[in-house]
Amino acid sequence: MPRLLWLVLAIPALCYPAEISLQAVRHGDSFEVEATAEFEADVTLAWEVLTDYDRLSEFIPGMHSSRIISRSNRSVIVDQSGDARLLFFSFPIQVRLEVEEFPYERIVSRAIGGNFKEMLGAYALEVRGRRLLLRYTGSLTPGFGVPPLIGTILVRNTMEKRLGAMVDEIMRRQRLHELPAPAPSDNGR
Numbered sequence: 566m567p568r569l570l571w572l573v574l575a576i577p578a579l580c581y582p583a584e585i586s587l588q589a590v591r592h593g594d595s596f597e598v599e600a601t602a603e604f605e606a607d608v609t610l611a612w613e614v615l616t617d618y619d620r621l622s623e624f625i626p627g628m629h630s631s632r633i634i635s636r637s638n639r640s641v642i643v644d645q646s647g648d649a650r651l652l653f654f655s656f657p658i659q660v661r662l663e664v665e666e667f668p669y670e671r672i673v674s675r676a677i678g679g680n681f682k683e684m685l686g687a688y689a690l691e692v693r694g695r696r697l698l699l700r701y702t703g704s705l706t707p708g709f710g711v712p713p714l715i716g717t718i719l720v721r722n723t724m725e726k727r728l729g730a731m732v733d734e735i736m737r738r739q740r741l742h743e744l745p746a747p748a749p750s751d752n753g754r
Contacts, residue, residue, distance in 0.1 A: 583732045589721035591713075595683070595706040596720045602699045602732045606739045608669050608692050611699065614735045615672055615688055618643045618664075624734045626726045627658075639666040642677075649723040651715055656707070660684060682706040699735075701728060 583604035590597045618641065621631040628647040635642045641664040649656045661678035669690060676684035686703035701724075711719060 583729075583736065585725070585729060585732065587721060587725050587728065589717050589724060591717045591720075594711075595704060596717065598701065598703045598705075598720060598724050600701040600724060600728050602728060603693070603696055604699075604732060604736060605695055606697045606735050607742070608690055608697055610738050610742060611690055611697055611735045612669050614731060614738060615690075616641075616666060621645070622647070625730050627723065628727075634661070639668075640664070641666065643674075649719055651719040651722055654712070654715060654719065656709060656711065656719070680708045682708045699728075699732065 583602050585600070585602040587600040588598070618631050618633050622628040622645075625631075625647075627649055628645060630647070631643060631645045633641060634644055643662045643664055645658070645660050645662065647658045649658060657680065659679040660676050660681055662674045662684075663677045664672060664674045666672055671690070672688045674684075674686045683704065683706040685705070686701065689700040689702075691698040691700070703724075705720075
């Protein structure tokens with residue numbers, strides 16, 4: 566019986582290979598966000614996902630478009646649009662980001678246009694043996710009104726979905742990377 570109990574308790578842990586935590590705090594009109602996710606993945610695959618700017622809208626909820634405007638050395642200008650939703654509230658998001666890349670370690674972005682008064686964010690990657698720690702810190706001040714009672718919940722909910730989708734995509738690509746190569750066909754015999 567103790568073995569069965571252990572198995573029942575272990576199954577939920579096996580279903581969630583990523584450990585994600587997120588904090589969002591409101592300070593007047595601004596929000597501070599800190600989030601971490603720890604999971605098993607290769608740092609180069611994680612980097613590929615984080616910097617796949619032209620495809621982010623394919624797997625990030627609420628992001629309608631994301632495209633590179635220009636690139637030089639480690640600096641990238643990216644335009645993104647979408648929305649943040651909570652219950653029947655919807656807030657449009659338009660942002661032009663200046664992104665600085667420090668390969669396999671850190672990505673720092675700041676809004677240089679769009680409907681945010683201020684938006685600063687940073688992703689950091691830390692290898693921990695076979696696991697990877699992905700950390701996000703950010704501060705944002707929307708240029709549009711966000712009701713006081715739902716603002717923090719909206720930011721927390723939006724960031725949690727987006728970070729979760731980012732982690733899911735990294736893990737999906739990791740699984741694809743680990744699949745064995747197909748055997749050559751014998752059609753030519």
